[in-house]
Amino acid sequence: MRFLLGYGSCGIASGADFVLEGLNEVLKSTEYSVEKVGCNGLCFAEPIVEIIDDNGNSTLYGRLDKESAKVLAEGVLKGEMPEGNKFTDAELNFLNSQKRIVLSGCGKVNPESIDSYISMGGYNAFRKALEMGSDKIIEEIKASGLRGRGGAGFPTHFKWQSAKNSQSDEKYVVCNADEGDPGAFMDRAVLEGDPHRVLEGMMIAGIAIGAKMGIIYVRAEYPLAVKRLQLAINELREKKLLGKNILNSGFDFDFSIMMGAGAFVCGEETALLASLGGNRGMPVTKPPFPAQKGFRKQPTNINNVETFANVSWIIENGGSSFAEMGTENSKGTKVFALAGRVKRGGLVEVPMGITIEKIVFDICGGIIDDADVKAVQMGGPSGGCIPKDMLSTPIDYESIAKTGAIMGSGGMVVMDENTCMVDMAKFFMDFTSKESCGKCVPCRIGTTRMLEILERIVDGKGTEGDIDTLMELAESIKTGALCGLGNSAPNPVLTTIKYFKDEYLAHINEKKCPAKKCTSLISYTIDEELCKGCSLCSRKCPNNAISGEIKKPFSINSELCIRCGQCIATCKFGAIKIESGVK
Amino acid sequence: MSCELKSKIKSIVEKYSNPSESLIAVLQEVQALVGYISEESVKCITEITGIASSRILGVASFYAGFRLKPIGKYRIMVCMGTACHVNGGERVADTLRRVLGIEAGDITEDGLFSWEEVACLGCCSISPAMMINDTAYGKLTSEKVVEILESIKEQEAQK
Numbered sequence: 001m002r003f004l005l006g007y008g009s010c011g012i013a014s015g016a017d018f019v020l021e022g023l024n025e026v027l028k029s030t031e032y033s034v035e036k037v038g039c040n041g042l043c044f045a046e047p048i049v050e051i052i053d054d055n056g057n058s059t060l061y062g063r064l065d066k067e068s069a070k071v072l073a074e075g076v077l078k079g080e081m082p083e084g085n086k087f088t089d090a091e092l093n094f095l096n097s098q099k100r101i102v103l104s105g106c107g108k109v110n111p112e113s114i115d116s117y118i119s120m121g122g123y124n125a126f127r128k129a130l131e132m133g134s135d136k137i138i139e140e141i142k143a144s145g146l147r148g149r150g151g152a153g154f155p156t157h158f159k160w161q162s163a164k165n166s167q168s169d170e171k172y173v174v175c176n177a178d179e180g181d182p183g184a185f186m187d188r189a190v191l192e193g194d195p196h197r198v199l200e201g202m203m204i205a206g207i208a209i210g211a212k213m214g215i216i217y218v219r220a221e222y223p224l225a226v227k228r229l230q231l232a233i234n235e236l237r238e239k240k241l242l243g244k245n246i247l248n249s250g251f252d253f254d255f256s257i258m259m260g261a262g263a264f265v266c267g268e269e270t271a272l273l274a275s276l277g278g279n280r281g282m283p284v285t286k287p288p289f290p291a292q293k294g295f296r297k298q299p300t301n302i303n304n305v306e307t308f309a310n311v312s313w314i315i316e317n318g319g320s321s322f323a324e325m326g327t328e329n330s331k332g333t334k335v336f337a338l339a340g341r342v343k344r345g346g347l348v349e350v351p352m353g354i355t356i357e358k359i360v361f362d363i364c365g366g367i368i369d370d371a372d373v374k375a376v377q378m379g380g381p382s383g384g385c386i387p388k389d390m391l392s393t394p395i396d397y398e399s400i401a402k403t404g405a406i407m408g409s410g411g412m413v414v415m416d417e418n419t420c421m422v423d424m425a426k427f428f429m430d431f432t433s434k435e436s437c438g439k440c441v442p443c444r445i446g447t448t449r450m451l452e453i454l455e456r457i458v459d460g461k462g463t464e465g466d467i468d469t470l471m472e473l474a475e476s477i478k479t480g481a482l483c484g485l486g487n488s489a490p491n492p493v494l495t496t497i498k499y500f501k502d503e504y505l506a507h508i509n510e511k512k513c514p515a516k517k518c519t520s521l522i523s524y525t526i527d528e529e530l531c532k533g534c535s536l537c538s539r540k541c542p543n544n545a546i547s548g549e550i551k552k553p554f555s556i557n558s559e560l561c562i563r564c565g566q567c568i569a570t571c572k573f574g575a576i577k578i579e580s581g582v583k
Numbered sequence: 584m585s586c587e588l589k590s591k592i593k594s595i596v597e598k599y600s601n602p603s604e605s606l607i608a609v610l611q612e613v614q615a616l617v618g619y620i621s622e623e624s625v626k627c628i629t630e631i632t633g634i635a636s637s638r639i640l641g642v643a644s645f646y647a648g649f650r651l652k653p654i655g656k657y658r659i660m661v662c663m664g665t666a667c668h669v670n671g672g673e674r675v676a677d678t679l680r681r682v683l684g685i686e687a688g689d690i691t692e693d694g695l696f697s698w699e700e701v702a703c704l705g706c707c708s709i710s711p712a713m714m715i716n717d718t719a720y721g722k723l724t725s726e727k728v729v730e731i732l733e734s735i736k737e738q739e740a741q742k
Contacts, residue, residue: 009705009706009719010706010708012719013706013712013719013721014709014721043707043708043709044708046709179705180702180703182663182664182668182703183665183666183703183707184705184707185703185706185707185708188705220611221648221702221704221705222705223717258607258608259607259608259611260646261610261647261648261649262646262701263646263647275607276604277604278603278605278606278642279638280641280642280645281645281646339665339666339707339708339710340665340666340707340710341669341670345666345707346708380665411665413665413666413707415669419669424668424669427668431663431702540726542681542725562677564677564725565671565674566725566726569724569725569726
């Protein structure tokens, strides 16, 4: 009998420590102990415990706290599988309808134990790769059709081949783990939940291109990932799987970790290299490509976390098995981080070619409160909003690009009818204008000007030519910026104008926010029929905007009201309404 | 300049074979030591390594992870990621602004709290979220934020 506790950042934030306490109280006098594993991606039901019985059967329990964890452990010790907190079949469908390669170890393997990874076949691919040698490895990667999972989708074998072709005694493999796309957490989950899978992929890349050093550039905001990576590297060194002449193969390799300091633009290869060198992360023109002149001016191969996490599977199972999954030009699987207004948010790994609709509705159970879906945002600040009637778009690099969004790194934020699309465009433009490194004038000034216009529009001060000016600025930024950040910065604005122009027009011409979201364009009122005069809202109002006599309908002073929503959250009678337009 | 600070920074710098290349890591350690990148610590790094203070400040001001102002004993980071935004993250920021009476990046007079807006914390499934020092809090409402702040204040008052 095994007790596995999801102990990733999300699990801990949801109270995994209390569950651990509860389980330990019951298990302390027994032969069993709790194994901490990474996030299994069922984020919507954290904290999670998986019980695996002696026959290998697994039962999942979610939404636990200290008390329910104790009840669970007591039940299991008696040989029962308690019903309380057990996952429903619909919830299990979330997991069962996925195809997991990158996430296969997340929630299964103990991320703080190399033995646990090895017992599941870990580092077999590395051993095989040592025998295969460089050319055969690259051939397999080519046969697999693997493309970069960071967003742009560049063929991986091509990068490896050019780094291999560059002549130098000193080469580097760099893992881009600077997951900066807001709304994306796939890489965090893999690094926290299965760090060895990424390291193994990097080591195989090292054999392929002839590098002796691997560098992981990881976000400082992911302290648990950094800790587990460091632990994993230490364990590898102890097992002599790192260092000189590994397994008597003549291959030398070692790792170092560099913590990023918080700059979205560092996801761009040349900016990342500048940052690795201790400088401001500003992109430079290519060529020379990193494969020719990268870190320390030496040939460097940079891939994303998820790309490396696919490598060991491909080497072990063969490139052709990988290529059997997916579509003609997009092979294998892709991990998505589902968040926003979706019922079951979390990590979803699916074969390429599946539709967005299938992910949102069949796997994730649809929209919270069964509201109407309005759009799905893909690709973060570089991507776009895909509207409801286009959710049957299959997930592959080209089809997604046709909508105006991009595949991106895998963030998928679901929006319902209460999401204002102009506000979303403003949100992303605010992000990119702050993250623009400032090198190229069109990006630095253009994003700021676009943001100013969007701010005016949501504030009810939009004017007739605003949409045209936005489009014009977007075009100049797209063509005039050097790097991917600038080239793609206007995408969120362009896609929302393309698919939700009526919302822009409502803000500009009618001074109304159809989603009732933009605070300058809405007012809160109390329905006199429904209000019982209980005064609860008035007591909760942080700005003393609500007044009235007990047992008589209350009223809201629009000038004092800051539209924080506190009253709506507290009213038991649903008496407080949001009205479009300002009173 | 305090000799103590200089010798501490010196021992940080000495860990790196190439401090210029490892400038970001050096600054991260200095920030962990001092709490922020102070003018004095920049001077120390320059004196020890010879790296121009303009370059050090250039790097420190480029990255969101470096602070040029001190932080509170409780450093509150409000997630400004997409999922948090869709689920009402700005209310968390509004509440902090209102209750603490300070803008993002500032520190309360008693030195107890400072708050800042940060890019995605990667806790999207429990959005809207914030982190106080190393602890993440999720599914926040204005009320919950106030409760969390109150409980910290209470804890501190008892000390």
